[in-house]
Structures are given as structure tokens and as C-alpha cells.
Amino acid sequence: MKLEQIETPAALIDIARMQKNIARMQAHMNTLGVAFRPHVKTTKCIDVVRAQIAAGARGITVSTLKEAEAFFAAGVDDILYAVSIAPSKLPRALALRRQGCDLKLVVDNPIAASAIAAFGEQHGATFEVWIEVDTDGHRSGITPEQDTLLEVGRILHENGVKVGGVMTHAGSSYELNTQEALVALAEQERAGCVRAAQRLREAGIACPAVSVGSTPTALAAAQLDGVTEVRAGVYVLFDLVMHNVGVCALDDIALSVLATVIGHQADKGWAILDAGWMAMSRDRGTSKQAHDFGYGQPCLLNGTLLPGYVVSGANQEHGILSSTDADTQVTDIEQRFPIGMKLRILPNHACATGAQFPEYHAVMPDGNSVEWRRFQGW
Amino acid sequence: MKLEQIETPAALIDIARMQKNIARMQAHMNTLGVAFRPHVKTTKCIDVVRAQIAAGARGITVSTLKEAEAFFAAGVDDILYAVSIAPSKLPRALALRRQGCDLKLVVDNPIAASAIAAFGEQHGATFEVWIEVDTDGHRSGITPEQDTLLEVGRILHENGVKVGGVMTHAGSSYELNTQEALVALAEQERAGCVRAAQRLREAGIACPAVSVGSTPTALAAAQLDGVTEVRAGVYVLFDLVMHNVGVCALDDIALSVLATVIGHQADKGWAILDAGWMAMSRDRGTSKQAHDFGYGQPCLLNGTLLPGYVVSGANQEHGILSSTDADTQVTDIEQRFPIGMKLRILPNHACATGAQFPEYHAVMPDGNSVEWRRFQGW
Incomplete structure (x- = not known):
């Protein structure tokens, strides 16, 4: 696929x-x-x-x-x-x-x-x-x-x-x-x-x-x-917590959550994603570190980082993408992140985020993917 | 069972x-x-x-x-x-x-x-x-x-x-x-x-x-x-967040995580449980409320609340049970919570904690239980 x-x-x-x-x-x-x-x-x-x-x-x-x-x-x-x-x-x-x-x-x-x-x-x-x-x-x-x-x-x-x-x-x-x-x-x-x-x-x-x-x-x-x-x-996938610890670069992080833009609150500078905490997990491991990544770091579908943006909030099936700079009025949020746009979100903690999913989609360099099952429970 | x-x-x-x-x-x-x-x-x-x-x-x-x-x-x-x-x-x-x-x-x-x-x-x-x-x-x-x-x-x-x-x-x-x-x-x-x-x-x-x-x-x-x-x-199960909001009593909370004491750090006043964040979830919804319940409120196996104790920390498969009173030296943690003792932990957020499990054990008043499946994923 x-x-x-x-x-x-x-x-x-x-x-x-x-x-x-x-x-x-x-x-x-x-x-x-x-x-x-x-x-x-x-x-x-x-x-x-x-x-x-x-x-x-x-x-x-x-x-x-x-x-x-x-x-x-x-x-x-x-x-x-x-x-x-x-x-x-x-x-x-x-x-x-x-x-x-x-x-x-x-x-x-x-x-x-x-x-x-x-x-x-x-x-x-x-x-x-x-x-x-x-x-x-x-x-x-x-x-x-x-x-x-x-x-x-x-x-x-x-x-x-x-x-x-x-x-x-x-x-x-x-x-x-x-x-x-x-x-x-x-x-x-x-x-x-x-x-x-x-x-x-x-x-x-x-x-x-x-x-x-x-x-x-x-x-x-x-x-x-x-x-x-x-x-x-966690070294096998790395995550934002490990990046803050200093043992990996952001582009070493092998796990991301694929999400779609489903709405906006333009006056607040928010794009709404279909990845909330059920997808990202409730792990806020970077909240006490030098760089707080909220619920995750957005990237384009091709993996390009989007510095200046963060998943700042999450409900069960809604994520809120916003600017990291509270003083900057993001006036073009609807143009930059249109409805239907797909993003990849780097997670705080690979162990916690992975556990939210029954499977990984393992993506090859050519963009094709295969499904890798994971299991849950004790 | x-x-x-x-x-x-x-x-x-x-x-x-x-x-x-x-x-x-x-x-x-x-x-x-x-x-x-x-x-x-x-x-x-x-x-x-x-x-x-x-x-x-x-x-x-x-x-x-x-x-x-x-x-x-x-x-x-x-x-x-x-x-x-x-x-x-x-x-x-x-x-x-x-x-x-x-x-x-x-x-x-x-x-x-x-x-x-x-x-x-x-x-x-x-x-x-x-x-x-x-x-x-x-x-x-x-x-x-x-x-x-x-x-x-x-x-x-x-x-x-x-x-x-x-x-x-x-x-x-x-x-x-x-x-x-x-x-x-x-x-x-x-x-x-x-x-x-x-x-x-x-x-x-x-x-x-x-x-x-x-x-x-x-x-x-x-x-x-x-x-x-x-x-x-969430009304169907309630949780500690809802208790803090004021819409349920603690003994209305119908979801708990069954855990076993597996160790101690007696000098720190800790009992170690086999329920960490993989079981409780990473949800810390009570952290910003009037009463912070940590990762959950311990109860005896029969449901009796254990006021004065809290699950204060969690790794993936380890929970740390300790006194809520930081000034109180708990000297009898090994006696009060012996290895093998089972406890029930009331969760912060029933939606998040339930999602960590492939099934519930639905317990009847006579202590017998049946398994109720739940599902995961999108």
C-alpha cells in the first residue's frame, strides 16, 4: 500500500x-x-x-x-x-x-x-x-x-x-x-x-x-x-524524549503518526487533526524537558519537519495543531493546513504511542508500506 | 472466574x-x-x-x-x-x-x-x-x-x-x-x-x-x-477526573485496575506494583485539578478505599504506591502492602485506562467475573 x-x-x-x-x-x-x-x-x-x-x-x-x-x-x-x-x-x-x-x-x-x-x-x-x-x-x-x-x-x-x-x-x-x-x-x-x-x-x-x-x-x-x-x-524507533535527552536527531525518529486535517478554528490559529490522544497516547514526557513538544512534532507527509508548529492539545480523537509562538497570529492556518492534508506527527514516547495501535505500517524508501502486527495486553 | x-x-x-x-x-x-x-x-x-x-x-x-x-x-x-x-x-x-x-x-x-x-x-x-x-x-x-x-x-x-x-x-x-x-x-x-x-x-x-x-x-x-x-x-464508569469535577462519588467509579504488589523500596516508603502506565494509561487528568491522584487511587481487593496512599509514579510495567503525605515516613510499607497482595486502583480517566486493555473483567456482586471484550484501533 x-x-x-x-x-x-x-x-x-x-x-x-x-x-x-x-x-x-x-x-x-x-x-x-x-x-x-x-x-x-x-x-x-x-x-x-x-x-x-x-x-x-x-x-x-x-x-x-x-x-x-x-x-x-x-x-x-x-x-x-x-x-x-x-x-x-x-x-x-x-x-x-x-x-x-x-x-x-x-x-x-x-x-x-x-x-x-x-x-x-x-x-x-x-x-x-x-x-x-x-x-x-x-x-x-x-x-x-x-x-x-x-x-x-x-x-x-x-x-x-x-x-x-x-x-x-x-x-x-x-x-x-x-x-x-x-x-x-x-x-x-x-x-x-x-x-x-x-x-x-x-x-x-x-x-x-x-x-x-x-x-x-x-x-x-x-x-x-x-x-x-x-x-x-526505545533506541529502535527513538522519539522526542530521546531527542531531548540528546541521543538522537529528530530525523532519526522512525515512528510517526499519520494524521489528516479535519477542521480549523482560524481565529485561534488552530488546525484540527484526526489524531488525538487515542493515537498519540497521553504521554507528555517532553513536558518537563528543555523543549516541550506538546503531543508531538508535525512533519509533512514526506517527513520534512514543520518547525514552529506543534500538536498543542488533544482530545480522544481530535488533535490541535498550532504555532509554538503564542505571540504570532497565525492568519493563514487554513491555507497552510487545508482540510484533507496529511501530516506525520513525531511522538513523545515511542513505547506509549505504539501501544495505541494494533499494527504499524512499515514504510519503505519507495513509499510502499507493509503491515506489521503488534499485540496488546498481558 | x-x-x-x-x-x-x-x-x-x-x-x-x-x-x-x-x-x-x-x-x-x-x-x-x-x-x-x-x-x-x-x-x-x-x-x-x-x-x-x-x-x-x-x-x-x-x-x-x-x-x-x-x-x-x-x-x-x-x-x-x-x-x-x-x-x-x-x-x-x-x-x-x-x-x-x-x-x-x-x-x-x-x-x-x-x-x-x-x-x-x-x-x-x-x-x-x-x-x-x-x-x-x-x-x-x-x-x-x-x-x-x-x-x-x-x-x-x-x-x-x-x-x-x-x-x-x-x-x-x-x-x-x-x-x-x-x-x-x-x-x-x-x-x-x-x-x-x-x-x-x-x-x-x-x-x-x-x-x-x-x-x-x-x-x-x-x-x-x-x-x-x-x-x-464516561458517566457509565466514571473516574477520578469526574470525581474532582464533582459529578460522582469515589464509590461510584466502576472501573479499577487490579494489581499485585511485586516489591518495595522500604527506605523510600514505596511499594512496587505490576501496574504501570501501560495498565493505568499515561493520563494525568487530575494533575491540574484540586486533588491530584497521581496515576490512581488504591483500594483493597474488596473495594475499600485506602486514603493516604496514591500511585505516585509509573514506568511501563511498574507502578509506585506511596503515602500522599510527603512528611510522613512510612515505615511499615512492607507490612501493610506485602508481596503478592492484590489491590484495585481507581483510574484518572476511564476512556484512557480502558483503552490499554483487550478486555474487561466484569465483576458481579458475588465476586464472580465474566470477560467482556473491547476493541482497539480505527
Whole structure:
């Protein structure tokens, strides 16, 4: 299908940009001498993941068991479920392992560790667990020097559960915007995770994998001594938040929402689009960054940026396109953006915007597109 | 399935609360002597819509053609597509009408009106169009006194397109929080829409329907003289935004997200949930209201409110539950919210949270639940 024929709103992936993003990350990982395990929560799309694996990725990271099930069914068997598991989800995890999936679980507390050990014993099953390490205080995990780290390690190790490694995610990197700060956080993330592995090993617990990553720290890391693998998700498409963090150019952003102009409020300088928050998502991740892109950055159908305009407001199925300069009276909004005109809107957050759609339209350089399904739910 | 057996995260509908909300709105409409046409964009779920129709609703409002197609396939044939149509979507609209769907379109500009007239003539088809009226300046539509109103009316009327009515949506009601202001806006919405109909009729254009509504104005309206029908969506489930507007109690909110405690950061007073923004949505609609509920209000599994706690942060699959009192050191977070504990989180915005899920679990008073599918996309 030609780009011009796609009904709006639609989520477009620019395949050339995506491939460039994949190649860039994989080349950096190769240079650093570490394996790369992409986080597939960004796209939940087998077509994208096949491109990541073809470029050299080893295994995947998932944020839900549904992702694990869907990607295992599609032929991926090395899967890290990177959220501390709720004990009630262990039967689904066991079912995957019994089908031959090399599913690795994550915990950051003694109670979940004990639950895995007890469940494994009860069902005669062996699990592999990675311990989540907190290296930046932004969310979950055990800090490298906490006693709980060794406690969790021992609960697993002494009860027949393989401690496969340690993993951390320096998600606070999203709040930074200088290369210097990113390099420093990448080093903090590396050092903390390596330290946790060292403590486990000193306690007699093998800890083969040392897994770190977020898109900004992965791209900023100068050296990863002691790390075995890196994880990152949003790099594959990038978005306006990542642009503000400083790790991509606007024309690296591979995801956009195709929209049609459906009306105007000329006296206010507004063009009304058929892409509201149901299409863009409610993510306003750039609202606290140096450049607030509203609900998205408009571009022409051919991808040319339209500086000076922004999607400034959104209802469920209506977006409001207006000038970024509140003092400028836009008198020609109806002429510049006529009814029926199609635009591409770059999103704040690729993970959130993609989740609003059942499918991507993957656009090739010649303007033809194919449909790539994505899935929803848990 | 019993409530305790549902995997988390999950979207729960409390059927008793939903039925109470439906009955309340329908009774108010009956008292005011107007028809009620619920907006089904909130749930996109045929089970909910059947309950609304059973209570007395006449026809439905949709925000996408996919909703129109899905509900027509499920047996609903009186459908108002309440977004000014992009001309490129006319073939889908025509296909629905040719299948027998009484689909009404909406426009608010001469170009779309001309496109409908031309498309209808080209295909030997008759469309019915309602003209969108702007009564509060918050989004789209033509103000009642604008010349454009009659221009659009004439384009339709003189080219064989039936002008079925006028419609307006006073969406700025979401920004209010007193009964007095809501009553005044409801009257403004009514008066503006009735005036638009009067001008069309004086110009010789029949205008049978006069359709107004938003959940807050619908519930606040004291009299609706000249109005033939009211539309509202979110009233069926309600949410925290509507609670802050003042049109529902917290225990009227029929939608909640079932979540499990999966970890803690005890020194910060955090319990970590397996419901992040992918489950709650990124909607932070209460952030600008008098009471900011963060990403949601926690309740026990039985629905008992937990005042003093809030979902204060969210990553994709992690929610952070913490005390609302920043000065209070929560020292017993691990004891109060142990690993594995299930909670129900009331959402900011029912339309946005529901859209994150492929299905609702509709919970009956005895604790048993059934699955109600909803759909996604355009």
C-alpha cells in the first residue's frame, strides 16, 4: 500500500531509519565487546525483533509474560522477563520453560525468591533467576551493598534455583540531557552492577551474566568492563524524549503518526487533526524537558519537519495543531493546513504511542508500506 | 472466574456500580424529556452498550468508523459519528449506509460539506449530516452566530444531503468543579445549540435533531428546552477526573485496575506494583485539578478505599504506591502492602485506562467475573 492510501490515524515506521538505529546500537555494542539483548516492549512486533536479531542481537528482554509467550511462539527462545515476578505468575513461567523456552526470571526481594524456590521444588522444576540491582534509585532493585543482595542470592542458590546473573536499568538517564552526565551515569550503572556480581561471586554464588542498560546509557557508555550484555528498547524507533535527552536527531525518529486535517478554528490559529490522544497516547514526557513538544512534532507527509508548529492539545480523537509562538497570529492556518492534508506527527514516547495501535505500517524508501502486527495486553 | 483468580494487571468493571450509573443518567434524561444517545468511545464494548440500550438509550455516538462498524455488526443501527469527517473516509461511511446502517456524519466546515455532497452525487448516495456547533470554544465546531453555519447548511441542503440536526459538546465542563458553574455551562451549551438550529430553520433548512452533551453538563442540566437528545460517555464508569469535577462519588467509579504488589523500596516508603502506565494509561487528568491522584487511587481487593496512599509514579510495567503525605515516613510499607497482595486502583480517566486493555473483567456482586471484550484501533 502506498503511503498516500493509508487511512488515518496510523502508526508509521520508517524502515530505513529503524535499520539505521538498529545498526548504530549493534555496532556500538560490538565495539564495546558485549552482547546485546533488545527490550521488545517498545514495539511488541515480531517483524521489528527479527530485524534486531538479524543485526546481531542475542536473545530478547520482555516486560510481560504475554510478550514472552508471543515471541517464543515466533521462534525466540532466549528471553529475560525483566520485571520482578509476582508469585501468582509462576505457573505461566513454568509452562513456558516446559515448552523449551529458556526463560529467565528476575527478583529483587527474598519473598519472591523463596516463592520461586518453593514453587520449583513443588513442581520438580528448575528456574533461572537474575537478581535486579538498583544503581540509580529510580525504581526497583537491591543496591549493590545491601545485605538483601546476598540473602536473595543464598535463598535461590541453596534451594536449587540457578542464579543466572544480575541486571540493572538506569532509567533515571531519561532525566539527563548532556553527554557528560550520560557517560557518568553509564559508568555508575556499570560499576554498580559489576560490584553486585562480585559480591555474589565472593559469597560462592556463580553469577555469569552482568546485564545493564537503558537507551541513553547504552549509547553513552565508554567502556563496559565486567558487563556481559546490554539491554535497550526505545533506541529502535527513538522519539522526542530521546531527542531531548540528546541521543538522537529528530530525523532519526522512525515512528510517526499519520494524521489528516479535519477542521480549523482560524481565529485561534488552530488546525484540527484526526489524531488525538487515542493515537498519540497521553504521554507528555517532553513536558518537563528543555523543549516541550506538546503531543508531538508535525512533519509533512514526506517527513520534512514543520518547525514552529506543534500538536498543542488533544482530545480522544481530535488533535490541535498550532504555532509554538503564542505571540504570532497565525492568519493563514487554513491555507497552510487545508482540510484533507496529511501530516506525520513525531511522538513523545515511542513505547506509549505504539501501544495505541494494533499494527504499524512499515514504510519503505519507495513509499510502499507493509503491515506489521503488534499485540496488546498481558 | 473469581476475582482472586484474575491475573494482574486487569481492568475490572464493577457491574453493580455501572448499572447504577446507567440508571442515574437515564432517569435524569427521562425527567428532562430528552432521548439519550451514549458515547461508546469510553468502553468500545458491546456488553456495556447492551446494558445502556436496555436501560433506555436510543442509538449510540461513536468517535471512529471502526466503532460504527463493530457496533453495527453487533446489531446497533442508529449511529452518530461525532467527529468532523475527513473526506478520505467517505467510502467507509458509504459502505456502512449501503449495509443498512443509519449512520449520521458530522461536519463543521464548508470543504468537508462540499466533499460529502460531491461524493454522494458521484455514488448516487444520500448522506445524513449533523452540523457541529461550538458552544464553549474548547475544540471544534461553528459558533451559533457565524455565517459559516448557514453556508454549511446550504451546501448540504442544496446538494441533496439531509441536514439531520446540530450537535455540540461542551468539553470545557471537565475544567469546572462547582454545581453552579456546571449548571451555567449546561445552559450555555443548550442555548447555543438551540440557537444554531433556529438559524438553520429560519433559513429554510429543516434541522430535526438538537444534540448536546458531556457527562458533567448532562448531569447538571436543569432544563433542556429545544433539545432533542443528549450524549455522554464516561458517566457509565466514571473516574477520578469526574470525581474532582464533582459529578460522582469515589464509590461510584466502576472501573479499577487490579494489581499485585511485586516489591518495595522500604527506605523510600514505596511499594512496587505490576501496574504501570501501560495498565493505568499515561493520563494525568487530575494533575491540574484540586486533588491530584497521581496515576490512581488504591483500594483493597474488596473495594475499600485506602486514603493516604496514591500511585505516585509509573514506568511501563511498574507502578509506585506511596503515602500522599510527603512528611510522613512510612515505615511499615512492607507490612501493610506485602508481596503478592492484590489491590484495585481507581483510574484518572476511564476512556484512557480502558483503552490499554483487550478486555474487561466484569465483576458481579458475588465476586464472580465474566470477560467482556473491547476493541482497539480505527
